[in-house]
Amino acid sequence: MKSRVESNLLVLVTLALLAFGLVMVFSATSGSATVTSGNPTYYLMRQGISAAIGVALLAILARTDYRRLRQLAPLLIGASLVLLLVVLGMGQVVNGARRWIGFGPLVFQPSELAKLAVAIWAASLLARRRPPQTLGELARPWGLLIGLFAVLLLAQPDLGTTISLVVMVAGMLLIAGTPLRPLSIAMAVTLAIGTLSVWIEPYRRARVFSFLNPWADPQGAGFQTVQAMIGLGSGGIFGVGLGNGVQKIFYLPESHTDMIFAIIGEELGLVGSVAVIVGFILFGYAGFRIALACRDPFGKRLAAGMTVLVCGQAAINLAAVMGLAPLTGIPLPFVSYGGTALVVTLAAVGVLLNIARSHDVAEKTAAVPDRSRGDSRARPAGTGDRRSAPAARRASDVGRVAGSRRSASRH
Secondary structure, three states: OHHHHHHHHHHHHHHHHHHHHHHHHHHHHHHHHHHHHOOOOHHHHHHHHHHHHHHHHHHHHHOOOOOHHHHHHHHHHHHHHHHHHHHHHHOEEEOOEEEEEEEOOEEEOHHHHHHHHHHHHHHHHHHHOOOOOOHHHHHHHHHHHHHHHHHHHHOOOOHHHHHHHHHHHHHHHHHHOOOHHHHHHHHHHHHHHHHHHHHHOHHHHHHHHHHHOHHHOOOOOOHHHHHHHHHHHHOOOOOOOOOOOOOOOOOOOOOOOOOHHHHHHHHHHHHHHHHHHHHHHHHHHHHHHHHHHOOOHHHHHHHHHHHHHHHHHHHHHHHHHOOOOOOOOOOOOOOOOOHHHHHHHHHHHHHHHHHHHHHHHHHHHHHOOOHHHOOOOOOOOOOOOOOOHHHHHHHHHHHHHHHHHHHHHHO
16 A cells, blocks of 8 residues: 555645645735735735635546546647647737736636646557657657647747656656667757757847856846845745745745745745755655556556656756756746646646556455455465354264265165
């Protein structure tokens, strides 16, 4: 029942990060929300609704056989491509990016669904075929489909989701057994294409230069990175206290989304920052243990993909906030503000829990003897005859009497 331990750990870490995220979203937005809308709980209420929907979806998927997702893989891929085309034509524009589709008060980000759809498709393909062994096998269909998604995502533009998608698929291929040489060459080609896409866009190019030396333009391209470093550094060991940070008060842009870790570092210090990192390490441990324990090829690869998706996004976000990587706009799972991302991530956890639960059920079924076939392999040694001692003696006496009668009749 080891997978049950991992399941409990996964639930505990997920709910802890989710609750912590709600607290930090309120801390990061209460001041600005009061100024702009007069309601300090505006962002908290919206995030709370998304959390409730996500937890409900988690509970449903945890009790729904994950194998059904395999049949839905082509439909999910097709729907994701259509939605990405729709968002380019009629999506809402926010900060120069067209990434959201609005349905009245509801806002949906199709790129989040695309990550889940690609994970299910990749797991299904890897379970049906051997892992790609050459560059040609990597190019078709992997390169074609992922390239198509990348083009649609970069057109929004959404470099962060593109990176998340590539990292997730690369992790699944590596775990499935793809040789390192062709995978490394493919990643090098992808990196070269990504560098070209960064270079042709002025704002992306400015982000890279600001990462190399943010203090060269602290009031321009390097402003966000510099303010994040100030927030992390000013927190010290224990922080300035929950709610007492100043970086969120119109100093640090996007403090409640992809830069929320800087607010955590300022208000809760090194202790709070390390606790968040440890939380994602435990999530990765539980997720990969579930993948290792699963005997179904599809479930094994899907569990690995979901774990790489969550932990990969967390690693990229933390590296960017700490100045170890360029800013990409990737949110911190469970913690950053963002409705669609939170719902999809919680849904991924639900799938992970169902994979673990299915493994537990399979173990229990294997341990129960098939009595209709007289299977006694599961009986402990020395317990073949469970009758009471008097009953056993009576059966022995009857046998001796029958034997003596047969002997007398022969004579």
